[in-house]
Amino acid sequence: MHRHPEPAWREFYTTARIVEEIRAIGVDELAVGPDAYDPADRMAVPEDYRFASWDERARERGADPDLLDRMAGGNTGAVAVIDRGEGPAIGLRVDIDALFIEESDETGHDPADEGFRSEIDGAMHACGHDVHMTWGLAVLEAIKESDFSGRLVVFFQPAEETSGGGCPMAKSDFAADLDYLLAAHVGLDHPTGEVIAGIEKPLAMAHIDATIHGTSAHAGKAPNEGDNAMHAMGTAIVNAYGIPRHADGMTRVNIGYAEAGSASNVIAEEAHMETEARGETTELMEYMTDELERTVKSAATMHGCRADVEVVSKSPRADSDPELQALVSEVANGVRGIDRVVPAADFGASEDATFLMERVQRDGGLATYLIVGTDHPTSHHTPTFDVDEDSLEHGVDVLVETIRELEHQHPVPHVDGPASVDERADAEGGG
Numbered sequence: 214m215h216r217h218p219e220p221a222w223r224e225f226y227t228t229a230r231i232v233e234e235i236r237a238i239g240v241d242e243l244a245v246g247p248d249a250y251d252p253a254d255r256m257a258v259p260e261d262y263r264f265a266s267w268d269e270r271a272r273e274r275g276a277d278p279d280l281l282d283r284m285a286g287g288n289t290g291a292v293a294v295i296d297r298g299e300g301p302a303i304g305l306r307v308d309i310d311a312l313f314i315e316e317s318d319e320t321g322h323d324p325a326d327e328g329f330r331s332e333i334d335g336a337m338h339a340c341g342h343d344v345h346m347t348w349g350l351a352v353l354e355a356i357k358e359s360d361f362s363g364r365l366v367v368f369f370q371p372a373e374e375t376s377g378g379g380c381p382m383a384k385s386d387f388a389a390d391l392d393y394l395l396a397a398h399v400g401l402d403h404p405t406g407e408v409i410a411g412i413e414k415p416l417a418m419a420h421i422d423a424t425i426h427g428t429s430a431h432a433g434k435a436p437n438e439g440d441n442a443m444h445a446m447g448t449a450i451v452n453a454y455g456i457p458r459h460a461d462g463m464t465r466v467n468i469g470y471a472e473a474g475s476a477s478n479v480i481a482e483e484a485h486m487e488t489e490a491r492g493e494t495t496e497l498m499e500y501m502t503d504e505l506e507r508t509v510k511s512a513a514t515m516h517g518c519r520a521d522v523e524v525v526s527k528s529p530r531a532d533s534d535p536e537l538q539a540l541v542s543e544v545a546n547g548v549r550g551i552d553r554v555v556p557a558a559d560f561g562a563s564e565d566a567t568f569l570m571e572r573v574q575r576d577g578g579l580a581t582y583l584i585v586g587t588d589h590p591t592s593h594h595t596p597t598f599d600v601d602e603d604s605l606e607h608g609v610d611v612l613v614e615t616i617r618e619l620e621h622q623h624p625v626p627h628v629d630g631p632a633s634v635d636e637r638a639d640a641e642g643g644g
């Protein structure tokens with residue numbers, strides 16, 4: 214998995230390999246791509262021409278051509294179900310996409326030393342999603358071989374890094390009537406042997422693209438005939454950071470990418486920006502998104518231009534349920550190799566697993582997003598990111614034992630509050 218990283222909505226080979234493993238395990242139901250979700254619900258889908266090289270590479274590497282045909286247009290990912298008699302319906306969500314990062318080939322970087330470095334230039338599993346899908350498969354296998362009674366639905370979700378895949382998975386029929394949802398991430402600055410039973414306060418987030426259309430003109434002879442998209446963009450950027458903070462809680466805004474114009478003596482005709490807005494709650498994220506849109510459009514108008522603003526994707530805030538945090542804590546404490554269990558921690562970043570969490574909670578179920586620690590030499594999203602392989606086993610054991618415990622304790626009794634303040638830790642998220 215680590216050798217074949219693929220970015221959002223281009224997880225062709227990855228999905229085919231996952232499906233191959235699921236078929237070997239043998240499940241009661243398996244849905245791939247458009248059979249797993251409605252493609253119209255996808256967010257942040259790249260333009261068509263961006264799929265071809267990834268599809269081709271997957272074919273060259275021997276991925277099942279029938280599967281690749283079904284994933285045409287970037288409908289990647291899969292859902293697998295084990296359905297066995299009476300018992301709770303439990304969902305497990307793992308993500309499968311990689312990042313546009315060139316993996317280090319330096320000695321001392323284990324994947325390079327041991328020969329499993331990324332084989333795709335400029336792409337890398339630098340957030341541990343290769344670990345997550347391995348967990349997903351191993352959990353399926355363990356539950357299949359057990360005397361589990363109930364329904365287990367494993368979501369192999371594409372496009373987490375762009376917040377694009379959570380929504381379609383959450384809207385799918387597979388997400389209906391789940392009693393419990395588990396989502397899990399490796400690392401995030403927690404060492405091997407540590408488990409966070411449930412994160413809280415992930416930031417709601419929106420990815421927003423804006424294009425400003427102006428009119429070009431000769432910068433010397435007739436600047437008055439132009440409508441300066443460059444100037445409008447500058448005005449928009451300065452004022453975006455001036456959007457008032459909100460009394461209800463924490464907000465964020467960032468202009469992460471901007472380009473405009475063509476030459477020094479031309480009034481710029483077009484400008485493009487890629488931005489994000491976040492908030493402590495979904496409402497605060499919506500507030501920042503609306504204000505950002507108004508700011509960009511007003512800046513365009515001020516300079517005689519017009520702006521198209523597009524929310525490319527977004528994810529809501531969803532918190533882990535105390536009942537599940539308590540159960541995962543109890544289970545993790547008994548897992549071999551786990552020496553520290555933290556009941557709850559603030560997340561500080563964003564995650565689109567919140568779509569599935571929110572769906573399950575809205576339908577009356579419980580959800581938690583847990584972290585399984587790993588000693589990673591450098592931060593997530595860097596060329597020398599690597600995991601401690603012990604966390605592969607830890608993750609599987611914690612998840613399988615949790616699923617078995619849910620089966621026995623169902624319905625899980627109500628508890629108040631996740632943890633006392635001194636038991637909390639700060640978690641630093643990836644997304």
Ligand SMILES: [Zn+2]
Binds near residue numbers: 340341342398643644
């Ligand atoms: Zn991640």
